[in-house]
Amino acid sequence: MRNIQIGNLKKTTTELIMGTDYFTPEIMDTVTEVLENYIHIGGNIIDTAFVYTGGKSEQAIGIWMEENKRRDDVLLLTKGGHPTKEGSQINKQAIDEELKISLERLRTDYVELYALHRDDPSVHVGEILEILNEHVEAGRIGTFGGSNWSIKRLQEANDYAENHGLVGFSFSSPNLSLAKAQSPYWPDCVSVDDSILAWHEKSNLPLLSWSSQARGFFTGRFTPEDRSNEDLVRVFYNDANWERYRRAEQLAKEKNVETIQISLAYVLNQSFPTAAIIGPQNHTEMLSCRDATEIALSEDEIRWLDLRTT
Numbered sequence: 001m002r003n004i005q006i007g008n009l010k011k012t013t014t015e016l017i018m019g020t021d022y023f024t025p026e027i028m029d030t031v032t033e034v035l036e037n038y039i040h041i042g043g044n045i046i047d048t049a050f051v052y053t054g055g056k057s058e059q060a061i062g063i064w065m066e067e068n069k070r071r072d073d074v075l076l077l078t079k080g081g082h083p084t085k086e087g088s089q090i091n092k093q094a095i096d097e098e099l100k101i102s103l104e105r106l107r108t109d110y111v112e113l114y115a116l117h118r119d120d121p122s123v124h125v126g127e128i129l130e131i132l133n134e135h136v137e138a139g140r141i142g143t144f145g146g147s148n149w150s151i152k153r154l155q156e157a158n159d160y161a162e163n164h165g166l167v168g169f170s171f172s173s174p175n176l177s178l179a180k181a182q183s184p185y186w187p188d189c190v191s192v193d194d195s196i197l198a199w200h201e202k203s204n205l206p207l208l209s210w211s212s213q214a215r216g217f218f219t220g221r222f223t224p225e226d227r228s229n230e231d232l233v234r235v236f237y238n239d240a241n242w243e244r245y246r247r248a249e250q251l252a253k254e255k256n257v258e259t260i261q262i263s264l265a266y267v268l269n270q271s272f273p274t275a276a277i278i279g280p281q282n283h284t285e286m287l288s289c290r291d292a293t294e295i296a297l298s299e300d301e302i303r304w305l306d307l308r309t310t
Helices: 025-040 052-068 092-106 125-138 151-163 194-203 230-236 239-255 259-268 283-292 299-305
Strands: 016-019 045-047 075-080 111-116 141-147 207-209 274-278
Touching (some): 052 092, 111 125, 141 151, 151 194, 239 259
Parallel strands (some): 016 274
16 A cells, blocks of 8 residues: 655555544444454554544544554544534634544544644634644644645645745645535535646645545446435536446456446546545455555546546
């Protein structure tokens, strides 16, 4: 499995990141099995967030690390700053308080990676950078990035950081998948389009993709006629994405792999550093993800899958 360098972290991160948005302490047997299987295939980074399962995801990870003495075996990525019914949480008080609670839940005094789950464009990037740099200097986070941030704001923040002697954003975490979202998954979330792709190719900023396998679109369980999954229909059902599915299926047959593996390989074979947040819930699915990391796609194949060539 390929490793990528993010910011100035001492350890590199694996290109597969374990997603945990369904973890709770009530299913610790499942949590333990999934995380141990993930480590077994060579993975080393776990993704969670302050809001996942009402905080129970972080709690379950903390229990697992403590009971199995796994803290030194993994890198942690947690997120804060998701808006609440009270409004934006992109301010010093909210970020400080959420990070404090996240660390308590995770039973650790630091996380290697931290991301702001959403942006608030009304807050100047300089103010945000000062808050995050304070936590870096205090050792509570190793490096930070933006989840669902626009490239305009990322560039603005990193220009400000460079001009003011601050640490800037070292990664971005939007949705990148072979199937292109025609409607946002959730309010204010960002899916990669041609302009975002071009910006990452130019900046070389690492991209950590959520819903990297398009929420099961490429599993073969769905057809254009089956409209039972309303969210999948709303986000992905269009002629262009079904053509991408057909091409992925064709290439999978040529390479003797699964269609879903081609969709994951698409994310991992970009020309800039990428990693994919995955959600396998059993050993077979975990091995499928691992095997997808061994699939090499050429630039021509990427462009063909993406409908940029015929």
